Amino acid sequence: MASFGFRGHDHTACVADRMAAVEAQCAEKKLQLTPIRRRVLELLLEHHKALGAYDILKALEAEGRPAQPPVAYRALDFLTTHGFAHKIERLNAFVACSDPGHGHAPTFLICRDCNTVAEEPGTLSREALAETANLAGFQIEKAVVEAEGVCPLCRDEP
Amino acid sequence: MASFGFRGHDHTACVADRMAAVEAQCAEKKLQLTPIRRRVLELLLEHHKALGAYDILKALEAEGRPAQPPVAYRALDFLTTHGFAHKIERLNAFVACSDPGHGHAPTFLICRDCNTVAEEPGTLSREALAETANLAGFQIEKAVVEAEGVCPLCRDEP
DNA sequence: TTGCCGGGTGTTACACTATATCAATTTTTG
């Protein structure tokens, strides 16, 4: 069984819940959750770790729906633009957002062994960041924290 | 005149000072600041913004010292490994470190117009981060904040 | 001296990541 936030959980229900939440948001905002976009999001949720665009293409091919790179990148662009997924720059890979529709300064805990990514809210003090930015006259539009290390599962079972 | 931290400064002196500091550290730690490594660091300092590996290769070629990609990546690997430069994942580019030999959780303010990068210390609360990590049983090895926005120069002169 | 060994460099070739472009199709909207 996969892990989420490095703790065990009912993954099947987890995926279903998140899909339902995204569907609801898409309906509300009149966004088109097309079959491809939907499937890509499901893949991210199922694997529950950072997947590269080409991992997704491989998965699509494996299930008899081969596609070219732009297909994956367009779906991922849709998902990230609307906050349903995030790009982990450090890995050139993507993860499903754990809490669509909220905050804008997530912290990612990235395991360097298994590439599992836990998304935690609010490590970054909004005040501290705003203060730093103001000091420099800089206008922040978005900010992320990427922390790399070892997750508990990989630490215990090397 | 270029800007540093979005404020004007004596850039020639700035470059010289930083080079001297890095030289001192290399001498102390018995690191080989070879001509190529030295030149790459100088390029980063002179431009004072994020440069891609291929930007550096172009610059080297322009000054009559053509080189292949591994040359740039090796130099950059040396510089980043020893804390003389940082990689900005968001840009697939590199900047000289503004304060070699210190802290490990820098905040980068990245201008989306001109790619200038300001490195500010300590926006990220070590305590908050440690707390978040402990909560998840995660062992952090390094963390960075990458904030994207508009620098004062680009905001005033669009 | 000789020979080894390690780090650094030069070079070729290749792998991985991402986007531009245009045509074809579907969906939305007036």
Added chain:
DNA sequence: CAAAAATTGATATAGTGTAACACCCGGCAA
């Protein structure tokens, strides 16, 4: 329905990064 907009399909190519091997040069031990 017709026009406009959004999505998809497909080809080609751009941009980023590394593997692998040969070569050179310095130190150092036999």
